[in-house]
Amino acid sequence: xxxxxxxxxxxxxxxxxxxxxxxxxxxxxxxxxxxxxxxxxxxxxxxxxxxxxxxxxxxxxxxxxxxxxxxxxxxxxxxxxxxxxxxxxxxxxxxxxxxxxxxxxxxxxxxxxxxxxxxxxxxxxxxxxxxxxxxxxxxxxxxxxxxxxxxxxxxxxxxxxxxxxx
Amino acid sequence: xxxxxxxxxxxxxxxxxxxxxxxxxxxxxxxxxxxxxxxxxxxxxxxxxxxxxxxxxxxxxxxxxxxxxxxxxxxxxxxxxxxxxxxxxxxxxxxxxxxxxxxxxxxxxxxxxxxxxxxxxxxxxxxxxxxxxxxxxxxxxxxxxxxxxxxxxxxxxxxxxxxxxx
Numbered sequence: 647x648x649x650x651x652x653x654x655x656x657x658x659x660x661x662x663x664x665x666x667x668x669x670x671x672x673x674x675x676x677x678x679x680x681x682x683x684x685x686x687x688x689x690x691x692x693x694x695x696x697x698x699x700x701x702x703x704x705x706x707x708x709x710x711x712x713x714x715x716x717x718x719x720x721x722x723x724x725x726x727x728x729x730x731x732x733x734x735x736x737x738x739x740x741x742x743x744x745x746x747x748x749x750x751x752x753x754x755x756x757x758x759x760x761x762x763x764x765x766x767x768x769x770x771x772x773x774x775x776x777x778x779x780x781x782x783x784x785x786x787x788x789x790x791x792x793x794x795x796x797x798x799x800x801x802x803x804x805x806x807x808x809x810x811x812x
Numbered sequence: 813x814x815x816x817x818x819x820x821x822x823x824x825x826x827x828x829x830x831x832x833x834x835x836x837x838x839x840x841x842x843x844x845x846x847x848x849x850x851x852x853x854x855x856x857x858x859x860x861x862x863x864x865x866x867x868x869x870x871x872x873x874x875x876x877x878x879x880x881x882x883x884x885x886x887x888x889x890x891x892x893x894x895x896x897x898x899x900x901x902x903x904x905x906x907x908x909x910x911x912x913x914x915x916x917x918x919x920x921x922x923x924x925x926x927x928x929x930x931x932x933x934x935x936x937x938x939x940x941x942x943x944x945x946x947x948x949x950x951x952x953x954x955x956x957x958x959x960x961x962x963x964x965x966x967x968x969x970x971x972x973x974x975x976x977x978x
């Protein structure tokens with residue numbers, strides 16, 4: 647099955663039609679799913695931004711980085727899971743349109759780079775966190791924080807622009 | 813009642829300049845989402861701590877001292893970007909009850925937060941210890957979280973409801 651055929655098949659599912667509001671009584675389904683997506687993404691961005699700003703040495707400097715991570719990352723991951731579920735539902739409504747949309751693609755490029763940045767940080771500077779936990783983070787950690795913040799801002803921007811270009 | 817004012821505002825030179833720039837509203841909305849993430853994320857952290865959750869070991873007063881200034885900064889950005897969107901598309905905002913419900917709830921939650929901050933500043937030890945924390949701390953935390961969620965819902969639904977009233 648080619649990707650084009652898969653996208654067209656997804657779009658033909660009854661649930662996708664309901665998400666487009668084409669089934670009786672589903673007119674408000676997409677707005678509700680989108681609102682839940684927005685709620686989840688505010689928690690993803692809000693929590694990750696706290697950690698990024700700590701890595702940059704801008705905020706929460708009185709808290710060790712490892713403790714702040716343990717505090718906020720469970721929320722980041724849970725909220726990300728919720729955002730992904732609602733985002734997938736939104737995608738199903740117009741799979742072909744979204745897949746071909748430039749802003750939609752750029753959003754996922756940003757998210758992929760954010761994931762890569764997180765992996766590099768986790769296996770790099772964060773392995774030696776005990777040495778700088780309560781201090782000003784080293785340059786590599788600051789770079790990771792700045793990259794993460796910029797990439798997640800990119801995710802939010804491109805995500806919002808998808809709504810204006812599809 | 814507000815329709816004549818909205819029509820007048822939409823015809824001002826400033827509104828017309830903004831309307832002519834297609835990037836203004838999407839950009840302003842994207843920044844608005846970033847700012848609401850900071851505000852709502854911070855509010856959730858404080859509220860969860862007041863409800864007895866949270867793992868950082870940071871006290872209620874420490875969390876408030878760190879996060880409340882970020883909430884005020886975020887609110888300033890929300891006010892500015894909201895104003896840009898209102899000047900550009902006044903009719904869209906003023907005709908729907910969602911907009912007015914949102915404004916009312918923002919006034920309530922902002923006043924509540926200001927009162928809370930003052931109370932914590934006046935007697936931090938009282939709020940920090942779970943045994944002495946006033947019962948209304950839980951009421952505040954629950955109400956604040958629900959109000960912010962409702963504000964997000966109304967904000968998103970302005971875009972989905974205004975055309976019914978215009």
